[in-house]
Amino acid sequence: MTEPGISVIGGGITGASVAYHLSKETDRPVTVYEQRDKLSMETTNKSGAFVGYWGHEPPGRLQMMDYSMRLYNRFLDDAQTNLSYHFSPRLQVATTDDGVANLRERFKQNLGATIEEEGITTGMRRSPVQYLPSNRLAGSFLLPELELGPVMGATYSGNLGHLWPARQAAQEFVLRARENGVSFETGREVTEIVTKGGRVSGLIVDGEEIETDEVICTAGPWNKNILRAVGIDLPLKHTLGPMLVLQPQKESPHSLFSLKHEETGYYMRQNPDGTVFLGNNPGSYESAGTEYDPGDVTNTVPEELRSEGLEVAKSLLPYLEGANVVDEWVGVRSLTPDTEPIIGWTSIQGLSVASFNASGIQLSPCAGKIIANQVVHDEPTAYYESVSVSRFEGYGDYR
Numbered sequence: 001m002t003e004p005g006i007s008v009i010g011g012g013i014t015g016a017s018v019a020y021h022l023s024k025e026t027d028r029p030v031t032v033y034e035q036r037d038k039l040s041m042e043t044t045n046k047s048g049a050f051v052g053y054w055g056h057e058p059p060g061r062l063q064m065m066d067y068s069m070r071l072y073n074r075f076l077d078d079a080q081t082n083l084s085y086h087f088s089p090r091l092q093v094a095t096t097d098d099g100v101a102n103l104r105e106r107f108k109q110n111l112g113a114t115i116e117e118e119g120i121t122t123g124m125r126r127s128p129v130q131y132l133p134s135n136r137l138a139g140s141f142l143l144p145e146l147e148l149g150p151v152m153g154a155t156y157s158g159n160l161g162h163l164w165p166a167r168q169a170a171q172e173f174v175l176r177a178r179e180n181g182v183s184f185e186t187g188r189e190v191t192e193i194v195t196k197g198g199r200v201s202g203l204i205v206d207g208e209e210i211e212t213d214e215v216i217c218t219a220g221p222w223n224k225n226i227l228r229a230v231g232i233d234l235p236l237k238h239t240l241g242p243m244l245v246l247q248p249q250k251e252s253p254h255s256l257f258s259l260k261h262e263e264t265g266y267y268m269r270q271n272p273d274g275t276v277f278l279g280n281n282p283g284s285y286e287s288a289g290t291e292y293d294p295g296d297v298t299n300t301v302p303e304e305l306r307s308e309g310l311e312v313a314k315s316l317l318p319y320l321e322g323a324n325v326v327d328e329w330v331g332v333r334s335l336t337p338d339t340e341p342i343i344g345w346t347s348i349q350g351l352s353v354a355s356f357n358a359s360g361i362q363l364s365p366c367a368g369k370i371i372a373n374q375v376v377h378d379e380p381t382a383y384y385e386s387v388s389v390s391r392f393e394g395y396g397d398y399r
């Protein structure tokens with residue numbers, strides 16, 4: 001009797017990475033079901049696609065980054081690739097006393113560093129991160145376009161950049177997975193995971209039951225609802241990720257830092273095509289409190305976020321005065337209680353999941369490897385303790 005195939009729900013970057021890694025480890029047929037007509041058009045395509053080190057990475061995350069960076073380096077080395085990488089070091093700037101206090105506190109907590117009052121303080125993790133009071137900025141970096149007046153303090157993360165275009169990062173996995181025989185079925189919505197006696201027995205796809213004994217749920221912000229229907233309540237929350245694409249009246253001739261405003265969560269980044277991303281990432285799991293059905297979220301950025309964001313952007317980068325909004329969208333970010341991803345086995349045999357804390361572009365390469373090892377070789381992997389949902393109270397140990 002032939003074994004049934006392995007099924008992946010969702011054709012974003014995570015589903016593509018999982019499919020690619022499975023296809024390297026097994027001869028069983030692998031099928032990815034994607035509800036949209038095109039792959040990777042949801043959270044993946046709406047992402048900033050930053051990859052690198054902010055300075056607050058715990059040891060488990062560093063291990064995952066190591067694998068992911070090596071794999072992206074291989075993709076970028078491929079002469080055929082349309083994927084490109086652009087350095088965009090981050091200055092996180094505070095413009096109030098409270099903002100400076102928060103920035104300094106986080107820097108000290110994350111890096112165990114003490115801060116000298118007037119100097120530059122450097123903390124190490126995978127790459128140096130610095131704290132700079134405002135009076136040290138102009139002497140430390142060339143900062144064309146940045147209005148230093150309102151800035152009272154900043155942290156600098158140098159080893160940071162972005163992949164461009166974001167969707168192409170996923171396509172790199174899709175191309176290779178297809179070469180290995182993976183089937184990507186678009187326009188195919190999974191409406192039910194069928195279970196019998198605590199294990200997966202099939203999927204309902206567009207009304208048709210498909211036999212399968214291994215399902216990997218990589219449906220981005222849809223994961224929460226899909227798994228809830230089979231009795232698994234993942235500790236995930238959502239925030240909205242609004243993005244405006246600005247076309248400046250006159251493009252800057254300079255290469256700019258990416259910026260994040262500590263007090264409001266707005267961030268700005270110069271794109272390779274001269275446009276500027278203006279996004280908002282308001283912060284933590286504790287303050288999130290909301291769950292969104294991504295299917296109900298429209299791509300129009302709410303007016304108050306649009307006007308507040310544009311004000312913040314112009315106050316820090318005056319060259320954006322008069323910039324036109326040429327595109328916009330709203331993505332849905334998933335957040336986990338400890339900011340680390342949830343990857344791997346669940347309480348239902350044959351059902352695995354991968355969900356991220358707004359870091360899926362960075363970490364999905366390694367997520368694919370972890371899931372392939374668990375599903376094909378029954379190996380928990382060295383990452384198990386830091387990524388399994390079992391680390392949270394109320395969830396079992398699935399080894």
Ligand SMILES: Cc1cc2nc3c(=O)[nH]c(=O)nc-3n(C[C@H](O)[C@H](O)[C@H](O)COP(=O)(O)OP(=O)(O)OC[C@H]3O[C@@H](n4cnc5c(N)ncnc54)[C@H](O)[C@@H]3O)c2cc1C
Pocket residue numbers: 009010011012013014015033034035036039040041042043044045046047048049050051188189190191218219220221222226240241242243279330331332333354355356357358359360361362363
């Ligand atoms: C504004 C914003 C900025 C971000 N910036 C960064 C960043 O700089 N760096 C970073 O690493 N991460 C970033 N992220 C997070 C990152 O984009 C996500 O972690 C990552 O894209 C998740 O990919 P995914 O494949 O898991 O989910 P998705 O890309 O959402 O893919 C899930 C797919 O599943 C499909 N699907 C859902 N339900 C079903 C169903 N029932 N049947 C079939 N298909 C289904 C969906 O249509 C979708 O295509 C950002 C996120 C947002 C919103």
